[in-house]
Amino acid sequence: MSDSWKPVTYVQLINLMSHNESQLEEGVRPLWNAIRLPAAELWQQHPWGNEGCGFWVLATAGRHCIYYNDITEGFSVGQFERWGHIINYQKSKAGLQYAIDSLLQQESLTETA
Incomplete structure (x- = not known):
């Protein structure tokens, strides 16, 4: 991480979410509304999330979560075995x-395995 990197604040996250939700395809909105958390939660992810105290998780489905990776400034899909701890890091x-879309693909692969 660069010396100028700062973790995203909750207010910045809400603004990012609002913009990204407005860009969602109509067909995916009901699913998003079903899996999104009532409020974003800061979850741990070692070692990448240590400096910023974790990553903001926005939604869960099965053992997968969608989180905002403020290091790469994008939305990622992670896995978890227990609530509050992302076990893999995705750039x-x-x-x-x-x-x-990625979450849907991963969840469908999990169901067929």
């Missing part, structure tokens, strides 16, 4: 729509 500069 992403993607928007929310891409993260939801």
